[in-house]
Amino acid sequence: MELTSRRGFVATAAGVALAGLAGCIGGVTSQGADGHEGRGTGDDAQSTARGPRKQGVPIRSSPLPVEYEFSTLREEVLSGGPPKDGIPSIDDPKFRSAENADExxxxxxxxxxxxxxxxxxxxxxxxxxxxxxxxxxxxGEPVAVTYCPLTGTAMGFRRGETTFGVSGKLLNNNLVMYDRETDSRWPQVLGTAISGAFEGESLREFRLVWTTWKRWKQAHPETRVLSEETGYVRNYGQDPYGSYVPNPSGYYVRDSTLFPPLRSDGRLPNKRVVAGARTGAGRIAFDKSALREAGLLSGSVGDTPHLAVYDAELDAAYVYRNPDGASFDYEDGRAVAGDGTRHDPADLPLLGVYAFDAMWFAWAGFYPSTGLVTGEGESG
Incomplete structure (x- = not known):
């Protein structure tokens, strides 16, 4: 386990004492969950019905899978160091053009x-x-864009009439959010409240694309970019945990975690990135390094075959249900069906499944039943 606390990491980067500053600001359409409108899987891939609203927060009509009792998870929650809102959410974000962001x-x-x-x-x-x-x-849709550096997870959620803040707590090293409507506690990866008025309810999630600036602006030259004008004094040129450029370093590659994980799983190194998908039938993770090399990887969730496809344009992974075991090849960045038709990785003629990147220890800790697909095959 790391000897340095999270408070030390964050305070070093900020250069100032963290203040508990947070504000509030104040709809729902189907979108491609891969960040591309009309491409890939839709929101809440396992639940097509519009979920109910409870005290202004859009929730899923059926909860996401959780593999522990909530009481057990609550006992595993730890202080990350900073107090509630000590890591301040951005509630009045400013944006600029891609051209200006290049600066x-x-x-x-x-x-x-x-x-x-x-x-x-x-x-x-x-x-x-x-x-x-x-x-x-x-x-025009209220959303929460969330990122946990300790688990390598970037996830989007519909927030309705509330806003979300950083509780200062961690579960399995993962960010525990709270909603400012009820103060319910939501571990980011689970997307499900483990305490408060929403206990047992799940948020309506959508996918963010973890990619590079060059890849994103080439795909979306019209994009707007979050500005460093956040209202807070931070050194945005310094990452308190390490670096992703030019190569991952520091915490992002060390096998140790800041706090003990929920469980250990030696099938992969702790910080190896996987594309994980969770359904009511089971959980599966695809080794992203192996997927980059192969282009396509196959595994099963329960009795249903699933297919992961690599998108070289954005360095992204897409996961599909493939119940009939349809055969595809991978050529020049496209999936080629048996009849010769070529498909963008985000637009195969199969049912998409919501998937997101995560560090292996985080995924396996939350979902100990998960299958794992690597270049050497599948292990359960």
Whole structure:
């Protein structure tokens, strides 16, 4: 386990004492969950019905899978160091054009991309590492863009009439959010409240694209980019945990975690990135390094075959249900069906499944039943 506390990491980067500053700001359409409007899987891939609203927050009509008792999870919650709102969410985000963003974004810098209702936005990792949550409106829809640096997870949620903040707590090293309507506690990866008025309810999630600035602006030259004018004094040129440019370093590659994980799983190194998908039938993770090399990987969730496809344009992974075991080849960045038709990786003629990147220890800790697909095959 790391000897340095999270408080030390964050205080070093900020250069100032963290203040508990947070504000509030104040709809729902189907979108491609990969960040491309009309491409890939839709929101809440396992639940097509519009979920109910409870005290202004859109929730899923059926909860996401959780593999522990809530009481057990609550006992595993730890203080990350900073107090509630000590890592302040961005509640009044400012944006600028791609051309202006080029002034201080390198091509290789990590951004989290999103397209909703025809509007494209990018959220630089070097900003969100200091805030973890941006309460925004994209395409007229209120959303929360969230990032946990300790688990390598960037996830989007519909927020309705509330905003989300950083509780200062961690579960399995993962950000525990709270909603400012009820103060319920939501571990980011689970997307499900483990305490409060919403206990047992799940948020309506959508996918963010973890990619680089160069890749995103080439795909979306009209994108707007989150500005460093956040209202907080932070050194956005310094990542308190390490670096992703030019190569991952520091915490992002060390096998140790800041706090003990929920469980250990030696099938992969702790910080190896996987594309994980969770359904009511089971959980599966695809080794992203192996997927980059192969282009396609196959595995099963329960008795249903699933297919992961690599998108070289954005360095992204897409996962599909493939119940009939349809055969595809991978050629020049496209999936080629048995009849010779070529498909963009985000637009195969199969049912898409919501999937997101995560560090292996985080995914396996939350979902101990998960299958794992690597270049050497599948293990359960």
């Amino acid at each position: 201080d974004l390198r091509d290789a810098d990590v951004v989290f991309g999103l397209v909703r209702n025809g509007e494209a936005k990018a959220y630089p990792q070097k900003i969100l590492v200091h805030h973890e949550i941006t309460n925004d409106a994209v395409g």
